[in-house]
Amino acid sequence: MQRLTELPVLAIDCQSTGASPKHGHLLELAWCRTCADDESSPEVASFVLELPDGDTIPRRIQRMTGIDDEAMAEAVPPESVWEKLRREAAETPHSVIHYARFERAFLDDAHGRFGADDAFPLDIVCTHAIARRLFSDLPRRGIRALAGYLGHTLPEQKRAGHHALATAWIWRQLVRDLRLGHGVETLDELRQWLEQTPVSSSKKTHYAIDRDLRLSLPQTPGVYRMLSKTSDVLYVGKATSLKQRVNTYFQTRRGLSERKLELVTQVWDLDVTTVPTPLEAALLETDEIKRHSPPYNWGLRQKHRELRFANADWTSFSDIFDDEHATGPLRSTRSLRLASALEDTGPVAEWLTEEAPEYLADAAEWLDAGVDAFYVRHGDCDLDALALVLWEEYLAAKELADEESGADDEAENEQLEEEELVWTDELVADALETALRRAHRACRRARWLCRLTDATIAWRPSIDGCNGRMIVLEAGEVVEARDWEGEALDEPPGHARTAGERKALFDLAMWDRLRVLTTELRRLLSDGREVRVRFDNETSLGVGELKIALALI
Incomplete structure (x- = not known):
């Protein structure tokens, strides 16, 4: 019988609009012909599929795959x-699929219809089933986690072509490990091994990263970059103690999200x-995230x-x-657009219908x-x-720390996108109140960030009276x-710059840096730390003034 190393196989992947044929349709199908002893990158056949009339791609699937209306035109x-x-399978009937139970349902459905x-036509081997037995102690064995562990980093968007290539890569590594570690060399031996080898329930977790490396990190503030097997930056984080923070990822699976478990499998x-x-x-951290755009950093990427900027x-x-x-810089205009309905509903109604x-x-x-319900509540008031x-x-109902937890207005609204809201006049009035509050806060924050563009800042990291730090x-x-030893703060070199000149300087990296x-x-x-800020020759803020200023933004 032909050896696994020489056996031609089709590596197949599907993307769909739902979890099963009952709840969705095939959206993309890709495959590539490969052989475990072939180190070259195989040619991929990938197709975006037409959906039934009237069906659309759910917003969540669009975000995951990047397949939009433009892609659907092809x-x-x-x-x-x-x-x-089917024609490919006639020549190469053996196929490998990662987590074949998902793909098999859609492939069976397609075969039943066409x-x-x-x-x-396909004789399928599931690479996930093999990995569960070979790598039972890995935190995760999904296609992204396992490919990354084995040295193949997937692009962030879930496209069938990329996943087919990753499956081919995984297959090559699995065949090598099966041969060297278990003496499995043919397809019959593989099927027998799968039947006879139980999935281990080992409580011990294996990580690719060397334990001594992470335990030798310093107990100092700094930034850490988690690297893949091929030295790609997967994640950038900050820490008050590098040793303590980094090791929290690798001490237990408990408490880690699925996304973090997927991450640590690849590190x-x-x-x-150190800083x-x-x-x-x-x-x-924010500058390094802009520099590397790591796939597991969401909040601060470009x-x-x-x-x-708004009129x-x-x-x-x-x-x-x-x-x-001249109003800005602004990260989100949604609240301003909604709040402007309090003056003129026409443009806002059009935006809600066409673009929102x-x-x-x-x-x-x-x-x-x-809008009528809003003014019944508040009368002919001063909106500012x-x-x-x-x-x-x-602020009285919710601590300010929750507002600054890392989510901006846009992120908060995205949490509602999957919910079905039944709108009423009172609910719209509530939304307008929220929009007005957020819009004015965004404008106040923009003015503050503009002032912070050219500033001298000093602070004491602890309350024991030790020397502090100063940045310009x-x-x-x-x-x-x-x-900083407590001396008067120098005038910042750009203090004479006008507000307009500062606004013209802004880009997203600068906005994030100043927001952080x-x-x-x-x-x-x-x-309870001492903090001082100097903007120009006339304006300096101490602890009391800063607390008042920051409470407004």
Whole structure:
């Protein structure tokens, strides 16, 4: 019988709009012909499939795969793709699929609809079933985790072509381990081994990273980069104690999310940078995330995020600062757009219908009634003053730390996108109150960040009276960092820059850096630390003034 190392196989992957044929349809199908002893990268056949009339791709699947309306314009009939796969299988009947139970259901469905009375054309081996026995002590054995552990890093989007290549890579490594570790060399021997080898329930977890490496990390603040087998940066994090923080990932599976378990399965090495204080670690972290764009960092990456500027009445927005669009910089315009309905519902109703997220679309028909309900509650009030009252009421009900937990307005709204809201006039009025509060807060935060662009900041990391640290910001970047012994703060070099000149400097990296700095200043104040900020020759803020300023943003 032919050896596994010489056996031609089709590595197959599917992406779908649902978890099973009862709940979705095949969206993408890909395969590649490979052989375990062939080290070259195989050629992939990949197809986006037409959906039945009236079916659409769920927003969650669009985000996961990147398959959108533009990609669907190139979609082909599923029956033609099944015929292509059937012809391939006629020449190469053996196939490997990672977690074949999922794909097999959709392939069976396609065969039932397009295969006439022919026998099912594929003889499938599940690489996940093999991995469960060979690597039972890994934290996770999904296709991304296992491929990364074995040295193949997958792109972030879940595309069938990439997963077919990863399956081919996994198959090559599994065949090698089966031969060297278990004497399994043929397909019959593999099937017998799968039947006779139970899945171990070992409580001990194996990590690729050397234990001594992570235990030798310093007990100092810094930034750590988790690296793959091929030295790709998977994740960047900050720590008050590098040793303590990093080792929390590898001490137990309990408490770690599925995403983190997938991450730690792939980590082979670490790269760390020590800094004097946690604040400086936080600033370095955001810059390093921009530099590497690691797949397991979501919040601070450049991808799919942008800054905007608004006109005075929040009805027009621009990617750049100009005389008309002078309000900003803003990370999200959603709250400003909704709040502008309190002055004119027409443009907002159009935006809700045509451009807003799906969960907001149905609010358009209730918009006029919602505005009426809003003014019944508040009368003919000053909206600026009301926004501040709403903010103060919000702080009284929810601690400020929750607002600054890392989620912005856009992230909070995304949590609602999967929910079905039944809009009413009162619910729209509630949404308008929230939008007004967030919109004015966003504008206050924008003014604060502009001031912080050119500033000198000093703080004491502890409360025992030891020397502190000082950083100097110019054009939003740290140009000096040194120890501070309590002396008067120097005037920042860019103090004469106008607000407009500062706004024109902003990009997303600068916005994130200054927002992170603001969060760190707030944490120092909440911990009772001494903090001072100097903006220019006339404006310096001590602890009391800073607490008041930061409470508003």
